[in-house]
Amino acid sequence: MIDSTVVELSRLQFALTAMYHFIFVPLTLGLSFMIAIMESVYVMTGKDVWRRMTLFWGVLFGINFAMGVGTGIVMEFQFGMNWSYYSHYVGDIFGAPLAIEGLMAFFLEATFIGLFFFGWGRLSKVQHLTVTWLMALGTNLSALWILIANGWMQYPVGAVFNPETMRMEVVDFAAVLLNPVAQAKFVHTVSAGYVAGAMFVMSISAFFMLRGKHREIARRSFAVASAFGLLASISVAVLGDESGYATAENQKMKLAAIEGMWHTHPAPAPFTAFGIPNQQEQRNDFEVQIPYVMGLIATRSLDEEIPGILDLVKQAEGRVKGGQIAYAALERIRADKSDVEAREIFDRHWQDLGHGLLLKRYRDDIENATPEQIAQAALDTVPTVGPLFWTFRVMVGLGIYMIGFFALAFYYSCRNNFEHKRTFLRVALWSLPAPWIAIECGWFIAEYGRQPWAVDGVLPTFYAASGLAVYEILATLIGFTALYTVLLVIEVKLMLKAIRKGPDEILPSLQHPAVATHHANAPGNGQA
Template sequence: MDFINPQVVDLSRLQFALTALYHFMFVPLTLGLTFMLAAMETVYVVTGRKIYRDMAQFWGKLFGINFAIGVATGLTMEFEFGTNWSMYSHFFGDMFGTPLAIEGLMAFFMESTFVGLMFFGWDRLSKPAHLAITYLVALGSNLSALWILIANAGMNVPEGAHFDADTMRMQFDSFVRVVFSQDAQAKFVHTSVAGYVAAAMFVMGISAFYLLRKQHRELAARSFRMAALFGLISSVAVITLGDVLGRMDYEKQPTKIAAIEGLWHTTKPPYEPWILAALPDDEKQVNHFEINIPYVLTPLITHSFDQPVTGMSELEDQAAPRIRSGIIALTALRRYGATHDKADLDLFNAHQDDMGFGFLATRHAPHQDVTNIPADQLDAVVKQTQPDILPNVFVTFWSFRFMVFLGGYFFAIFAVSALLSLKNRLEANPWLLKTVMWSIPLPILATEFGWITAEAGRQPWTVFNKLPTFLSASGHSTGYMVFSLAGFALLYSVFIAAELYLMFRFARLGPEEHGTPHNETDALLSHFHGSHA
């Protein structure tokens, strides 16, 4: 087996992480703003009050800027799978490529068509027809996210497929199982609702800016109230669905949940404390400076008081027989490739569930070949491989906590904002308006930490328990990866600068008094729709 230069693997990971994190700065607002626009327009259609049309049109301009740049940043990511992750694409392409292709159709046909009608159809369509278009934009945006998360869920919990020894690829068993995977559905709802939180804070923050400056007060006050109530409901949903995902990780990805909780040894219910903060030491496998709350971890993770949570040390021990089994699987697979003997195929099939652990052992095998390990060296190879099953605990532990702590903050700020808004006391509390205004980027930051938790916690696998990351990359040179990484970082920084400039510019301009779009915004959206129709 040809090994990729570790530096190239690390640079490939860094490049994809940067492009994904850049792109994900725009996704939450797209997911959330569409439904807020639909809610505002619904009130306009039902009541006929023009202020709600003005609200929908104004926030629609900012949505359009975000949507256009979000599409541009997402394009390159799909090509990276083929250019930088060729082994992964060969191994898992059927499972990953199908939902990705469906997402592309939705993004470029359904979304682009209806986005154009939404922006330019206000005076060309009836009220109910335009409202239906707005809901279709919201539905299309969220369905686009659904297919991406179905593909991602297959990497974390590969279901509905098997490895084919003849093609050396994962093959579909059931498209229905892939689409309706519990992990996929839970991730989709959790991620979408996190976008609603981001959109609510965005609308509240800009509305707070107007209220502090005594500008556009009616539009700002009504927008603030709708966003506060929308955000409060969404924050509760995010917390609830996060608990569901934690329970699923406990069942399907025990190494991830153990890393998230900084749990080096199996718990002894019900005392086991939940660690609020610590400094996990991956090398020594201990936590320094722990701050914890007793009796919380077991019910939090297992939803019971007597089920233990397996620690990372014990998970390493449990991996030993799977590593041995995986070595047998790869040995049988190599023999089958040469002889096509049914006995070798039967032996491989009996051990194929552990094949990924055999791949994981190749780094420590003599000559990086697990099929010819001398008997006296097998135990040493297995022992060296066992720690490799764990993710980076420090990164996983702290990215999760930043996400959770921010989630609690959002719930509190939405609750206070909703209460004061309903009492018409917003302008009497400028401290709240300033806090909300400066909190605009925090939900985006929380979604970034959530993505890091999910992806870092899956390591060392690109396909959990099936394909290690160090075997997934393409065989580029280090120079090529450095050049492309620098290029993407520069390009995406330009995109972010453009987003911030346009958002600040049109937020400062504010809504038109008579609902007529600003000429600059109209030109921007017209150009975007013309280039993506």
């Protein structure tokens, strides 16, 4: 058994690096499409102000992209450093999407980012616009493959355990690609990134208008962001519902923990708007419920039950016992590969093997576990309810706020009077962190809610870690945290410097001479 302190420190390190990295990713997703929209308007209208907008927001996009790459590389190394048994056990499945992301999506994205910045004046308008859209497509393809890999950890399909190699192996790659949890996570996550991009553009535009600077760019950027943000925020809510339905279908324990639902309610289940979960007593000390809502969201029916935590624990206890049988059969196969009877037993029970491995926390000879140890292993399948319960409600509350915020911004944009709404502009400026807080909450729910599993139902987290010394984990934890903090500070400083300078100071230094000459002589340059 690996020291539990090593496991917890490894989890903390990966959580910190992942959540730091995901500060940069949503802005990359959102800004790439908004830049493509702005350049499309420039190509259609020929008005230079839209080209200047594309360049200015492109500079901020480039700063953010560079930081995202720097923080993302470290994460993949951790699979070999801190999670070596995980890499051995499921690398056949998990490694493929990561490799495809690097070879196809990231190279596509990085190549066209270079062409985006250096292609002005060297490519025609249509060619450069094509480059910009391919750059945006690349960012989304990167997210797709990463979320396919993560979705498989949430809901492992298309793979079986091979007793010959003692690891999980792919048998249906199409099932891995079309994993319903992965697809729901992808559309929900990229939509959240679009909201972050829209909020970023709107907040900086509001800052310019409050200071009376760069009005041409700020007004148009604000209008684009309000429309884009409204559509994206609504899509987050709609696709979040789809993600919730996928969770109810495939990750019942996570859903029950998010809801603080200890007992199975008669259908349709209520939604707990407010509550105080008490995990020790396995109940909620106080709760305010909205009838029927959870049943409609999770099952899309009025007659289907949502199982509660305690009923799911009983089901897990049966799977732990099945895992004992699978483990005993596996030991026989390892001793004698020609043991046909053991192979037949294992084939019937291998899907419970992961639950049997939960007993490794209590004893090595898991086939001899006591009833008390089996019950405790089943209880271990319950994640800590309180943090999940409250984090979900913070995320939903911020989502509702942003729908209302973008709806009001779009209304003001349609009336073309938002420049005079100085209170609203201040709210827009100070709302900048809202999408990031909601996004980080969403990732916390996704990953913390999967515990105690590294791969849901397949590999316990404590079984997946590397056998490192505590001081080794502490050294890398401190080092990565310090490095990421420095990178975040650099990003913020570079962003603020670019924003304070504004497009009038930044853009002349970026333009190719041919572009500057062409647009200086263009008729109607800078007109509305």
